[in-house]
Amino acid sequence: MSLSSIINNIPKAELHLHIEGSLTPELMWRLAKKHSVTLPYASVKEIEAAYNFEDLQSFLDLYYAGAGVLRDEEDFFTLMWEYLSRCHKENIVHTEIMFDPQTHTERDIGFDVFMPGFLRAMDKAKQEYGISSYLIMSFLRHLPESAAFETLSEAEPYYKHITAVGLDSSELGHPPSKFERVFKKAKSLGFKIVAHAGEEGPASYIWEAIELLDVDRIDHGVRCQEDKALMALLRERQIPLTVCPLSNLKLCVIDDMKQHNIVELLNEGLLVTVNSDDPTYFGGFLNDNFVALQESLDIDEDTIRTLAANSFKSSFLPEDVKRSFVEKVFNDRENF
Numbered sequence: 001m002s003l004s005s006i007i008n009n010i011p012k013a014e015l016h017l018h019i020e021g022s023l024t025p026e027l028m029w030r031l032a033k034k035h036s037v038t039l040p041y042a043s044v045k046e047i048e049a050a051y052n053f054e055d056l057q058s059f060l061d062l063y064y065a066g067a068g069v070l071r072d073e074e075d076f077f078t079l080m081w082e083y084l085s086r087c088h089k090e091n092i093v094h095t096e097i098m099f100d101p102q103t104h105t106e107r108d109i110g111f112d113v114f115m116p117g118f119l120r121a122m123d124k125a126k127q128e129y130g131i132s133s134y135l136i137m138s139f140l141r142h143l144p145e146s147a148a149f150e151t152l153s154e155a156e157p158y159y160k161h162i163t164a165v166g167l168d169s170s171e172l173g174h175p176p177s178k179f180e181r182v183f184k185k186a187k188s189l190g191f192k193i194v195a196h197a198g199e200e201g202p203a204s205y206i207w208e209a210i211e212l213l214d215v216d217r218i219d220h221g222v223r224c225q226e227d228k229a230l231m232a233l234l235r236e237r238q239i240p241l242t243v244c245p246l247s248n249l250k251l252c253v254i255d256d257m258k259q260h261n262i263v264e265l266l267n268e269g270l271l272v273t274v275n276s277d278d279p280t281y282f283g284g285f286l287n288d289n290f291v292a293l294q295e296s297l298d299i300d301e302d303t304i305r306t307l308a309a310n311s312f313k314s315s316f317l318p319e320d321v322k323r324s325f326v327e328k329v330f331n332d333r334e335n336f
C-alpha cells in the first residue's frame with residue numbers, strides 16, 4: 001500500500017483544530033449573503049486570494065473578520081457538521097475541537113446560540129459516523145484575564161460538554177503567566193488544560209505553560225528545541241505537543257517544510273502529534289499535513305503509524321479506548 005493510502009486509511013485523532021478556522025470561503029460567502037453581512041471581498045476567489053499571511057497577527061485579523069458571518073444556531077451547526085463530515089472522509093475517528101467563545105460573545109452572540117449548534121452536529125456525527133468529539137474552550141490571550149474569568153462563568157451551564165480549557169490568539173506579549181489565576185480556577189473545576197506556547201513565542205512561554213498553568217498538552221511548542229532542559233522535561237514527562245506543519249509554513253514560522261523539526265522532536269523521544277490548526281486558512285486538512293511532511297521529510301510507514309498512535313496517546317480519551325486505538329494503528333497492517 002502506498003504511503004498516501006496509509007495516511008488516508010489509518011485511524012487518527014485530531015487534537016489541535018480551531019472550529020472557526022475550518023470555515024471554508026464558500027461557507028463564509030454563503031453566510032454573508034444569508035445575513036446581509038458586507039465582506040471586503042467580491043467573490044469566493046477574492047476571499048481565497050486574501051489568505052497570504054506573513055505572521056500570526058496578519059492571519060488572526062482575517063480569522064476574526066471571517067468569523068463575523070457566524071450568527072445563528074444553524075450557522076454554528078453547519079460549521080461543525082462540515083468539519084466532522086471532513087473528519088469522516090479522512091478517517092479521523094476522534095477529535096478535540098477548540099472554540100473561541102469571546103470571538104462570538106464580543107459580538108453579542110452567546111453560549112445559548114453557538115453551543116446548541118456545535119452539540120447538535122457532534123451528536124449527529126457520533127450517530128452517523130461513530131466519530132467521538134470533545135470541546136476545548138479557548139481564551140483569547142490578547143484580552144485581559146478578567147474577560148477570561150467572565151467567559152469561564154458564562155460557560156457554566158455547558159460545563160459537562162466541555163473537556164478542556166485552552167489559550168490562543170496573539171502569543172507575543174501575552175505570556176501564560178497573564179492567565180495563571182483563571183487556569184487555576186479551571187483546573188479546580190476539573191477541566192483538562194492546554195495552551196498555545198512556543199509557536200511564535202520563546203521557549204520560556206512553554207516553561208510558563210507547564211509550571212504556572214499545569215498544562216496537560218502544549219499546542220505547537222516547536223520552539224522547545226531552543227532549551228535543552230525543557231526538551232528533557234518534555235521527554236521525561238511525555239507532555240504532548242500538538243504540532244501543525246502547514247500552519248507553521250503558512251505563518252512563516254519556517255520557510256520551507258524541509259526545515260520542519262517534527263522528525264527531530266520525535267527522534268528526541270518527545271510525544272508529538274500532527275494537526276491542521278486552521279485548515280481552510282492554512283491550505284490543508286489533517287491528511288494534507290501528513291502528506292506535506294511525507295513529501296518533504298524522511299518519513300516512512302513506521303513514522304506515520306507512530307504519529308497516528310501518538311494522536312490517541314495524547315488525547316483525553318479514557319485509557320482503555322486509547323489503548324485499543326493504538327493497537328489498531330499498529331496491528332491492522334493488512335487493512336491500512
Ligand code: HPA
Nearest residue numbers: 018168169170196277278
Ligand atoms: O495557530 C494559532 N495560534 C494562536 N491562535 C490561534 N487562533 C486560531 N489559530 C491560532
Ligand SMILES: [Zn+2]
Nearest residue numbers: 018168219277
Ligand atoms: Zn492553534
